[in-house]
Amino acid sequence: MKVIIAGAGSVGRYMAGQLVLGGHEVTLLDQDPNVLSRHAALAAGVNWAQGDGCEIDTLARIGAADADVVAAVTGDDEDNLVISLLAKQEFGVPRVVARVNNPNNEWMFTDMWGVDVSVSTPHLLTGLVEEAVSVGSFVRLLTLAQGKARLAEVTLADNSPALGQEISRLGLPRESTIVAVLRTSQVVVPRGDTVLHAGDEVMVLVTGESEPDVRRILVG
């Protein structure tokens, strides 16, 4: 895939390195020529470009018209939104990924601004902390498909109504699915006849409407 990453900070540089290892064609864009000269040697195989991603001309010059993915991961939410909007509106980029720096801005990172997927580090961290401290509660980990679906995690408590039951008999709504069960550090691929036990970490994909039902079935 052809990937453009705007913002060559630690996030952008790491992504570029990983994606090149994955065999992708990566262009890393940053405004600051010093960043480029300091780090260019570190990530072999990455195309480095200097310029302002908030300008159409810059994006055109580095090939946004043919890019499969644009990732706006600068440290500035305003820039990330402008880059996302231009990528979608002016170049029709199929997948636009944006980094949310300040979680208060997350509500704007939607398809209104051309964003297909947004990633908010503070939000993710909060979810992971909640997960670490909470047995028996329903923890949202990740939002997918512009908020229509969510990945959530429940560690089953001793009083969960789902204990000892086969997954197919739980009566989960059609708009939800158990995607994995983590049991004593093993990943159990869930099947209809998989029986849930106390302490199981159940990863479940839900849509907005089905979440209360799933919560009731797994948490009580």
Next chain:
Amino acid sequence: MTAHPDLVEIASAIPRRRIVIEGQVVRMRARPTSGQPSLAVTISDATGSATAVWTGRRAIGGVTLGRRLRVEGVATLVGSQLEFTNPSYTLLP
């Protein structure tokens, strides 16, 4: 008004390239996008149809059913339909 030099027929329009199309408004829809208003206007020429989506608004002055419109921008394929996001537009007589 003379034809625009970059004008293409809708059926031969290439996705993800800057194009100009002209046609008649055959459908208008207020379509919420992530809870915000947006207006989807489908225009049709003799060869096919394409949809222009303007975000953040429910109506555009002068854009009404039956109106002839020139739309300039980059379109992508959404399903089988060409769709522009916030393209430039000109009301045609």
